Amino acid sequence: xxxxxxxxxxxxxxxxxxxxxxxxxxxxxxxxxxxxxxxxxxxxxxxxxxxxxxxxxxxxxxxxxxxxxxxxxxxxxxxxxxxxxxxxxxxxxxxxxxxxxxxxxxxxxxxxxxxxxxxxxxxxxxxxxxxxxxxxxxxxxxxxxxxxxxxxxxxxxxxxxxxxxxxxxxx
Ligand code: NAD
Numbered sequence: 001x002x003x004x005x006x007x008x009x010x011x012x013x014x015x016x017x018x019x020x021x022x023x024x025x026x027x028x029x030x031x032x033x034x035x036x037x038x039x040x041x042x043x044x045x046x047x048x049x050x051x052x053x054x055x056x057x058x059x060x061x062x063x064x065x066x067x068x069x070x071x072x073x074x075x076x077x078x079x080x081x082x083x084x085x086x087x088x089x090x091x092x093x094x095x096x097x098x099x100x101x102x103x104x105x106x107x108x109x110x111x112x113x114x115x116x117x118x119x120x121x122x123x124x125x126x127x128x129x130x131x132x133x134x135x136x137x138x139x140x141x142x143x144x145x146x147x148x149x150x151x152x153x154x155x156x157x158x159x160x161x162x163x164x165x166x167x168x169x170x171x
Pocket of ligand 1: 006007008009010014015016018019034035036037075076077078079080083098099100101103104107118119120121122123124126127128
């Protein structure tokens with residue numbers, strides 16, 4: 001049995017890690033699709049698909065997830081009704097989709113897929129927007145992500161990138 005988790009992972013955080021650990025209790029193999037793969041270097045989407053892939057790969061290795069996993073970047077397409085086929089064309093076959101995102105759940109259900117909603121884990125703090133807000137504000141964010149993500153963000157100078165993106169070129 002193979003399960004699919006799709007997310008933007010901007011950045012990958014402990015809420016995502018928790019969901020993956022729950023999924024690993026139910027399936028033999030986990031397909032992780034990195035959505036909006038084409039987006040990077042914006043305030044909402046600061047990290048490239050390759051950087052997010054490193055975050056996920058290293059975090060799963062460090063946390064000893066004892067399942068086979070695949071990490072696949074997927075670009076957005078400008079057509080929601082074709083999106084499930086787009087995902088299926090790029091991923092190994094999967095039997096169940098795990099998502100808390102209403103649009104994602106709706107699209108997969110309409111396509112006849114089995115959809116499960118994992119319980120939320122401290123969503124107020126374990127949230128990409130809260131982590132990006134803290135990075136910009138100079139507040140501690142490291143406790144909200146796996147250690148491997150701290151290392152990747154450091155390697156790519158991610159906090160400085162985010163701060164520079166927030167600067168205005170107006171006087
Ligand atoms: P996300 O990174 O916000 O979340 C990924 C998953 O983790 C979600 O299921 C979310 O519910 C879960 N999660 C997040 N924080 C959690 C926490 N604290 N505890 C438990 N679970 C938590 O990503 P997302 O917004 O769900 O990503 C959906 C992706 O699909 C986006 O890239 C979007 O662009 C893409 N998409 C594209 C199209 C299209 O191209 N037409 C259509 C639909 C969706």
